[in-house]
């Protein structure tokens with residue numbers, strides 16, 4: 145064992161993992177994870193059930209220790225006892241299950257956590273009021289949480305993660321169990337938090353959320369299979385897509401365009417020709433010229449991309 | 465490891481708010497001690513105390529009618545009655561309505577006599593007053609032994625010793641209920657994970673949990689001690705002629721031993737609750753901690769170890785050492801890694 149890295153060495157605001165690995169009695173939950181999440185970034189972790197997303201978040205929150213490798217939050221080592229308290233006070237965690245004190249009210253739950261995070265009284269109470277108001281729970285603040293619906297509990301749990309205004313926010317499936325409107329509230333709220341410059345790591349099975357919220361996503365299945373912005377990933381796994389809508393289609397166009405260098409595939413659906421291309425700025429003009437020269441009439445040309453769902457499935461299937 | 469008492473205080477406060485809303489915890493914190501401290505002594509002490517006809521502390525009124533006296537004689541195989549005997553040696557005699565002072569008596573039957581000093585061997589004494597007489601192989605029945613407790617007094621004092629077991633059981637049993645609800649409850653609710661995510665140490669959590677159980681248990685034990693003393697004294701005073709409570713044994717038992725035993729019960733219940741998934745099995749296993757306590761007291765009540773205040777203090781020290789050992793064990797169970805990975 146070498147000397148532990150001193151906190152000051154990596155004193156830049158971000159999350160970094162180096163060969164982060166966690167095993168549970170022989171089962172490898174997370175293997176050799178190398179991640180770097182920049183300050184102010186919203187990073188989404190996708191992956192099938194049991195992929196190690198929750199385990200990763202728990203390691204980053206200094207709740208469970210890595211079997212090997214290391215992770216740093218703001219330059220602090222999650223495996224370092226003396227760093228752990230500071231990491232926990234900088235991190236807001238939304239765990240998989242809300243885990244509220246059911247017999248206590250929403251207000252009491254948040255008060256307790258506010259105190260545990262050491263938020264001064266007046267600040268704490270103002271903050272709780274603001275959180276409960278935003279999340280539309282202010283009128284129910286004195287009711288026991290046991291009487292709350294699943295979504296309401298999830299909202300209280302989100303408020304709890306934010307009560308100390310953490311710089312780092314780890315959200316484990318934030319919109320799961322929420323109705324579309326509540327999910328929207330939460331999503332907008334996350335956007336707001338992102339605007340405030342917080343660094344957010346979120347686990348989700350909701351690819352729509354991932355696409356809308358995340359600057360970058362990582363697809364995990366024990367190992368990190370892919371990483372990048374949703375668009376980059378779509379381009380990487382499907383190439384760029386160009387869609388040409390025509391008024392009339394001359395015979396042989398789908399076959400002819402394949403001869404244009406850089407066109408990878410072509411597919412005709414009704415009046416729409418969908419093409420995978422290497423670089424739209426090079427191939428698109430050539431394609432349009434070719435169609436016109438063959439007597440075709442182009443209505444419009446559109447840049448198309450595969451949805452994140454296709455991308456995700458492809459990554460997972462290709463990931464072995 | 466860091467232990468900040470303000471953190472512990474916040475946890476204790478939160479636990480108290482939860483206790484207030486859990487009727488099982490409230491029952492066990494209020495009803496159980498009241499029953500232990502009021503109903504139990506009444507049930508045990510009233511029958512014994514009411515059997516005796518007032519304080520049996522005075523000598524029997526024998527109304528002796530002494531017609532002659534002897535001094536320094538040797539007597540054997542005789543029947544003696546209404547005689548004052550001083551410094552005599554008596555063998556194989558039947559003695560009734562006599563006064564014996566410093567006599568040596570062997571193999572005799574003595575009845576309705578005043579006996580002062582001297583020594584009795586292999587004899588049978590009934591309905592007499594004895595004062596400072598050595599007794600060897602001699603049976604004494606329905607008599608007054610000066611300076612010796614009466615049968616009723618002996619019975620009441622023995623019962624009080626057994627009641628001390630019940631009293632010590634108050635701070636032993638309540639934690640099995642409270643701990644099972646708070647710890648297994650947090651497990652079922654999964655409320656430990658967000659708690660563990662706060663900037664608090666495992667030790668603060670453990671101490672907070674334990675203190676929140678310890679404080680009400682010990683306070684309630686002490687609180688019911690006062691009515692208990694009043695009830696015991698009210699019941700037993702007519703039979704004893706004095707108030708037996710509180711004595712040094714009880715003071716040591718209630719104020720020293722019971723907090724130690726309470727700590728032991730809490731810590732073992734913390735450990736047990738971490739291993740089981742439902743409240744009922746936590747309580748069933750947890751209630752086993754009363755067994756060593758009961759066993760110890762039975763040993764004391766049976767006289768194998770004399771039940772003295774000093775021995776109670778000594779016992780409290782032994783339990784304190786056990787507490788410290790268990791605290792060490794509980795600390796190992798109460799680590800966040802352990803809680804999140806192995807508590808199921």
Ligand SMILES: Nc1ncnc2c1ncn2[C@@H]1O[C@H](COP(=O)(O)OP(=O)(O)OP(=O)(O)O)[C@@H](O)[C@H]1O
Nearest residue numbers: 168173192193194195196197198199200804805806
């Ligand atoms: N406490 C534990 N003990 C043993 N194995 C565990 C434990 N926690 C997680 N695992 C295992 O680690 C692997 C990753 O689990 P994890 O909860 O991180 O997955 P996940 O990506 O969050 O899944 P999901 O999408 O279902 O929430 C799984 O195979 C799981 O069985």
Ligand SMILES: [Mg+2]
Nearest residue numbers: 197198240316
């Ligand atoms: Mg998960």
